[in-house]
Amino acid sequence: MDINQTESWLSRPGPTIAAGTALLVVCAGFAALWFTSSFILVGRSRRAMADRNDKYRQRYIADMSAHIGQPVEVVGIFSRPGSMNSMFLGKLSPLAGSIKNQSSRGKAGGLPQNVVLGITSDQVFVFGYKPKGSGLKLKDPIGVFDRRAMRAELVSQGTLANRVRFHLPNGDSIELDSNKMPGSSTDFNAPVIEALAGTAA
Numbered sequence: 001m002d003i004n005q006t007e008s009w010l011s012r013p014g015p016t017i018a019a020g021t022a023l024l025v026v027c028a029g030f031a032a033l034w035f036t037s038s039f040i041l042v043g044r045s046r047r048a049m050a051d052r053n054d055k056y057r058q059r060y061i062a063d064m065s066a067h068i069g070q071p072v073e074v075v076g077i078f079s080r081p082g083s084m085n086s087m088f089l090g091k092l093s094p095l096a097g098s099i100k101n102q103s104s105r106g107k108a109g110g111l112p113q114n115v116v117l118g119i120t121s122d123q124v125f126v127f128g129y130k131p132k133g134s135g136l137k138l139k140d141p142i143g144v145f146d147r148r149a150m151r152a153e154l155v156s157q158g159t160l161a162n163r164v165r166f167h168l169p170n171g172d173s174i175e176l177d178s179n180k181m182p183g184s185s186t187d188f189n190a191p192v193i194e195a196l197a198g199t200a201a
Contacts, residue, residue, distance in 0.1 A: 053188050056134065063136040064118040068125060072118045076192030077129060078176035079114050081163060111142065111174070119195050122147050145169055152196035162187055166196070 060075040116129040116136060126143040129136070149169035156163040161177040168174065178189040187193070 057188070057191075059134060060116070060136050061118075064116070064125070064127075064138065067136075067138045068118070068120075068141075070120055072120055072125075074119050074191040074195050076117045076178070076189035077114065078117065078164065078189065079161070079179055080111065081175050081177050111176070115142070115176070117192055119147060119192060124150050124196070147196070150196055151198060152193050154193055164189070164193060 057075060060077075061072050064075055065072045111126070112128040114129045116127050116138075118125040118127070124145040124147050125141045126145075127136075127138050127141050129138075146169050151167040153165050153167075154162055155165045155175070159180075161179045163175055164178050165173055165175050178187055178193070180187065
């Protein structure tokens with residue numbers, strides 16, 4: 001094959017198009033494999049998080065049921081409004097963080113920084129809560145309310161937490177944050193909100 005024949009062969013579009021098509025097919029295959037693997041890993045991560053949340057929830061329910069001496073249906077852990085933001089703000093400016101904490105304390109009706117709510121068939125128990133291990137260390141309840149006269153509603157959703165308003169039997173209302181668990185796509189406290197949604201007249 002002389003030089004002219006070689007140049008003539010290379011100038012033909014057929015081999016170039018075929019090579020390009022083959023490269024695109026290979027790239028598309030790798031992309032499909034990557035997306036599939038990522039989807040599987042995300043799915044497994046979410047299932048693992050859901051399983052872990054359910055494990056904690058059942059442990060909390062057992063702890064509170066034993067503490068109050070009656071079956072607890074659902075349990076949720078809440079914080080004063082903006083507690084996550086206040087924590088970050090306090091790192092930057094202790095004074096600004098303190099002012100923010102005072103404001104959030106008022107919205108929460110004077111409740112501690114963190115509280116745990118337990119709902120039985122006819123009552124709502126509120127306890128102060130300090131994270132410690134995988135269980136609950138409870139003392140006397142801060143408040144006990146008639147479940148039928150109490151209502152909860154989701155008022156806003158945020159990146160770090162969802163804001164929940166609780167309507168109390170005496171007509172007052174308080175707001176608490178349902179902080180989102182890292183890596184979780186669901187609200188750990190959703191069962192509490194659902195249990196109290198629309199229960200009050």
